[in-house]
Amino acid sequence: MSAMDARRHQPSELLHVDSLEKSFGGIRALQGLTFSVAEGSIKAVIGPNGAGKTTLFNLITGLFAPTGGIISLKGETISGRRPQEIARLGVSRTFQNVLVFGRMTVLENVMVGRHIRSRASILSTGLRLPGMRREERQIQARAMEYLGFVGLEDRAREYAGNLPLGEQKLLEVARALATEPKILLLDEPAGGLNTRETERLAEIIHRIRGRKITVVLVEHDMNLVMENSDEITVISFGQKIAEGKPREIKKHPAVIEAYLGEEADYLNSPAGRG
Amino acid sequence: MQDRTALLSLIVLLVLFPVFVTQVEAISHYLDVMIFVGIFSLISMGLSLLMGYAGQISLGHAAFFGLGAYTSGILCVKLAVSPWLAMVAGPLLTAVVAYAVGVPSLKLKGHYLAMATLGFGVIVRIVLNEEVGLTGGPSGLSDVPGLKILGAPLDSELSFYILVWTLVLLVLVFCLNVVHSRIGRALRSIHDSELAADAMGVETARYKVMIFVLSAVLASLGGSLYAHYVGFLSPSSFNLLFSIKLVMMVVVGGMRSLWGALLGTWLLTFLGNEWLHVFKDFDILVYGAILLLVVMALPEGLVSVVSRLGEVRKRGKESAG
Numbered sequence: 001m002s003a004m005d006a007r008r009h010q011p012s013e014l015l016h017v018d019s020l021e022k023s024f025g026g027i028r029a030l031q032g033l034t035f036s037v038a039e040g041s042i043k044a045v046i047g048p049n050g051a052g053k054t055t056l057f058n059l060i061t062g063l064f065a066p067t068g069g070i071i072s073l074k075g076e077t078i079s080g081r082r083p084q085e086i087a088r089l090g091v092s093r094t095f096q097n098v099l100v101f102g103r104m105t106v107l108e109n110v111m112v113g114r115h116i117r118s119r120a121s122i123l124s125t126g127l128r129l130p131g132m133r134r135e136e137r138q139i140q141a142r143a144m145e146y147l148g149f150v151g152l153e154d155r156a157r158e159y160a161g162n163l164p165l166g167e168q169k170l171l172e173v174a175r176a177l178a179t180e181p182k183i184l185l186l187d188e189p190a191g192g193l194n195t196r197e198t199e200r201l202a203e204i205i206h207r208i209r210g211r212k213i214t215v216v217l218v219e220h221d222m223n224l225v226m227e228n229s230d231e232i233t234v235i236s237f238g239q240k241i242a243e244g245k246p247r248e249i250k251k252h253p254a255v256i257e258a259y260l261g262e263e264a265d266y267l268n269s270p271a272g273r274g
Numbered sequence: 275m276q277d278r279t280a281l282l283s284l285i286v287l288l289v290l291f292p293v294f295v296t297q298v299e300a301i302s303h304y305l306d307v308m309i310f311v312g313i314f315s316l317i318s319m320g321l322s323l324l325m326g327y328a329g330q331i332s333l334g335h336a337a338f339f340g341l342g343a344y345t346s347g348i349l350c351v352k353l354a355v356s357p358w359l360a361m362v363a364g365p366l367l368t369a370v371v372a373y374a375v376g377v378p379s380l381k382l383k384g385h386y387l388a389m390a391t392l393g394f395g396v397i398v399r400i401v402l403n404e405e406v407g408l409t410g411g412p413s414g415l416s417d418v419p420g421l422k423i424l425g426a427p428l429d430s431e432l433s434f435y436i437l438v439w440t441l442v443l444l445v446l447v448f449c450l451n452v453v454h455s456r457i458g459r460a461l462r463s464i465h466d467s468e469l470a471a472d473a474m475g476v477e478t479a480r481y482k483v484m485i486f487v488l489s490a491v492l493a494s495l496g497g498s499l500y501a502h503y504v505g506f507l508s509p510s511s512f513n514l515l516f517s518i519k520l521v522m523m524v525v526v527g528g529m530r531s532l533w534g535a536l537l538g539t540w541l542l543t544f545l546g547n548e549w550l551h552v553f554k555d556f557d558i559l560v561y562g563a564i565l566l567l568v569v570m571a572l573p574e575g576l577v578s579v580v581s582r583l584g585e586v587r588k589r590g591k592e593s594a595g
Binding site for chain 2: 061063083084087088092093095099100101102103104108111112113114115116118120122125126127128132135136139175176179
């Protein structure tokens, strides 16, 4: 670490993962994984296919319960809680294999994101009570704002399933942001995007951070990772093998070994050098 | 907005129907058939929310229908309770039972609800047949009293028609409102991707149970109306075959639309009560053929034809203007 880095204000820790374990039968997907994410930072988690990155996201968001270890958000333990509680506490995510609500409109998708920030009961919705109508207008207005944030406002009335992949990925970002998360987990957001779309994505990620939302990025696009993250954690076979700033990670021997062959070349290819 | 036009058209049709039907001798009994369409519509609208919006299948709604009918019947015949009170008791009891059936099976993902409700239907059928002291067993429960409003009996078909369809319209408006709200969106999100809905914080299990209970309560309300209208109950009206027919009404009409449920209920009730009599016992084959045709040619149900016609007309207007 250089002197300049040491002098920089250490932002407080938002997410902390401690000795996290997850086994599926005999397969140990994560083994004693420990790292933390500073509030307001962009953290990248990289590693070869099957390293356990998506499993990590599924554990943080409560879709799976860990076999061991603790995940905490601002000191509060969230591991083992239901996904709904974790979402309310301020963790949201996108999915690697894009899970938009295909038969709902783009706007309605984002409106689902407002679900936990609204409260009308089945009775007040069925009777269309005034409070519910007011809330419904607010839900729609906020959802349009988030669509505007990712640049999809002119797609609002289309069915989400009809959008091209790149726009579906942005829609997932808008939907996740609509839940007003403290921390946003992006699972391979650039997968399947072309260069221009990836640039747009990078710009959006920075604007998300500008809103004081912490970002955790799982990504294979090394260019995107190296240029945009504050810190990188590298995992391989469910264990952390390296951690540091992008330029440290690029030179790290363990990382190069983990990416041996094709992917190591990729790390040092012009695209990977950034 | 489309809903409002459709709602107005439906009200006009419902007002004109008795006027027209009573003029023509050969179809004057259609008023009676329309009362059954109304009663079954209460059930199919709930099923539409459950199947088309929340993505769950129930094969036990005939049993909830029967639970409502027999609660009304037994309370009025054996305990001389007022029919209106019985009509409240039936849905309340059904809500408790549906909750007990729904909670364990809806916590699991997949089609466990279909299995649980199938089993529940069988249990209800056995109870209805065996508890002769209460239900009258296979020979049925007769002399269920009719309804009265302020002492005046609703003994004409027209008065019952008005009562049933007023209820249907109220329930329809309620359900349409639910569909176009955060709850409707939550339900549809569960249907499209339960995993994503979970991650967005939607209480998926809770909503599935809630809609299941609501749909069971509506079926039970239909059952109470049925008991007081027909005056005679027999277990065979509430068997698995009827559960399947209810599911079919929703599928044929169009699962993802409350209007589809109404359309399907209307079509299948008229087919069953009137138009398929010429086929005698072979009517089941006709049902099978209809289901097959709809599933293959119109997976979004008959209502999709209507909405497509509407779109064509709108486009015509736009290009003309």
